[in-house]
Amino acid sequence: MFTNAPVYVDTFIGPPSLPNPHVFICGTSGGGKSVALKTLTARNIATTGCGAFFIDIEGEYTNLTKMLGGKVIKITQGESAGINPFDIEPDINGNKQFLNILDKVAEIRALLATITRNYQGRTLNGTEITEIEIIVNQLYAEKGITSDVNSLFERKGGKLDNGKYAVGRIPKKMPTLTDFQKKLKERGKCVELAELLVPFLKGNSLGIFDCESKINSESDIVSFDMSEIKDEFTKLYASFVILTWIWQKFVLKNKDKRKIIVCDEAWLFLKYQESAEFLVNVARRGRKYNVPLFIGSQFIDEFLNSEERKNYN
Ligand SMILES: Nc1ncnc2c1ncn2[C@@H]1O[C@H](COP(=O)(O)OP(=O)(O)OP(=O)(O)O)[C@@H](O)[C@H]1O
Numbered sequence: 001m002f003t004n005a006p007v008y009v010d011t012f013i014g015p016p017s018l019p020n021p022h023v024f025i026c027g028t029s030g031g032g033k034s035v036a037l038k039t040l041t042a043r044n045i046a047t048t049g050c051g052a053f054f055i056d057i058e059g060e061y062t063n064l065t066k067m068l069g070g071k072v073i074k075i076t077q078g079e080s081a082g083i084n085p086f087d088i089e090p091d092i093n094g095n096k097q098f099l100n101i102l103d104k105v106a107e108i109r110a111l112l113a114t115i116t117r118n119y120q121g122r123t124l125n126g127t128e129i130t131e132i133e134i135i136v137n138q139l140y141a142e143k144g145i146t147s148d149v150n151s152l153f154e155r156k157g158g159k160l161d162n163g164k165y166a167v168g169r170i171p172k173k174m175p176t177l178t179d180f181q182k183k184l185k186e187r188g189k190c191v192e193l194a195e196l197l198v199p200f201l202k203g204n205s206l207g208i209f210d211c212e213s214k215i216n217s218e219s220d221i222v223s224f225d226m227s228e229i230k231d232e233f234t235k236l237y238a239s240f241v242i243l244t245w246i247w248q249k250f251v252l253k254n255k256d257k258r259k260i261i262v263c264d265e266a267w268l269f270l271k272y273q274e275s276a277e278f279l280v281n282v283a284r285r286g287r288k289y290n291v292p293l294f295i296g297s298q299f300i301d302e303f304l305n306s307e308e309r310k311n312y313n
């Protein structure tokens with residue numbers, strides 16, 4: 001029966017009604033994918049009060065985000081975005097909280113492999129994989145950051161170095177890509193990879209994410225506008241880092257709040273095996289945390305044929 005009544009899909013309803021919270025929309029260019037994603041997300045926000053994060057390749061979610069009272073973060077090539085891929089927040093295992101440094105190693109490895117795939121048409125070699133693992137662990141260890149959640153903080157409040165006083169606990173500064181690249185270079189085993197990372201360092205053309213995080217996670221409706229980035233690889237690199245960051249800063253940090261991650265134009269991730277695996281990982285973790293991943297893509301073949309899709313049940 002045709003009623004004209006709006007359709008609501010509660011993606012948080014969970015099993016047995018909905019064993020998997022994710023939504024995949026595909027269709028030809030101009031077929032209405034983005035409009036459908038916006039409508040679905042906005043109605044979910046209206047009915048469940050959830051948060052939403054838009055990985056916005058084309059800058060087409062700005063109006064919606066503003067209408068919903070959210071925050072738009074514009075990502076500009078060559079400028080610091082205030083987003084650090086080395087940020088880490090407590091994960092949960094059963095009812096125990098811990099810092100998942102192993103997951104962070106895997107994330108950084110996948111990110112760097114995506115870079116070598118793009119620039120050198122190859123994945124990481126054994127030495128690089130080992131070095132990444134050692135260095136990421138060292139970077140956190142040097143700051144005294146371990147699996148213990150309390151190790152994220154310097155100390156309880158009190159007088160700071162600048163003479164001001166702080167109340168509550170003071171978060172430690174996280175490592176940055178510069179710290180990572182410096183160590184990689186110093187250790188001398190992966191000179192090629194260290195060289196390859198130079199453009200990604202602060203002040204260079206791709207140094208968007210070589211910085212401490214400056215954006216706070218107060219708003220829970222945020223779009224990351226990448227419309228000013230012109231080339232496909234930089235859009236993929238930015239989407240990758242932003243997705244890892246959303247996970248740490250918004251999903252892990254505020255577990256009780258319902259939220260949706262919207263990734264329009266997700267076919268970008270399927271370009272390389274490592275970025276595709278990363279997207280599958282986000283979907284897996286999303287199912288565990290009941291965080292729906294809304295995906296839009298013009299290209300269905302890449303999704304149907306990818307090994308990662310076949311491995312994801
Ligand atoms: N349900 C709808 N009713 C009326 N118009 C619609 C509907 N869905 C989409 N449109 C219109 O169709 C056009 C294209 O929609 P949209 O941007 O969502 O397509 P798309 O599939 O995301 O395209 P692309 O692959 O290029 O990103 C828009 O101008 C939009 O206003």
Ligand SMILES: [Mg+2]
Nearest residue numbers: 033034035264
């Ligand atoms: Mg679209």
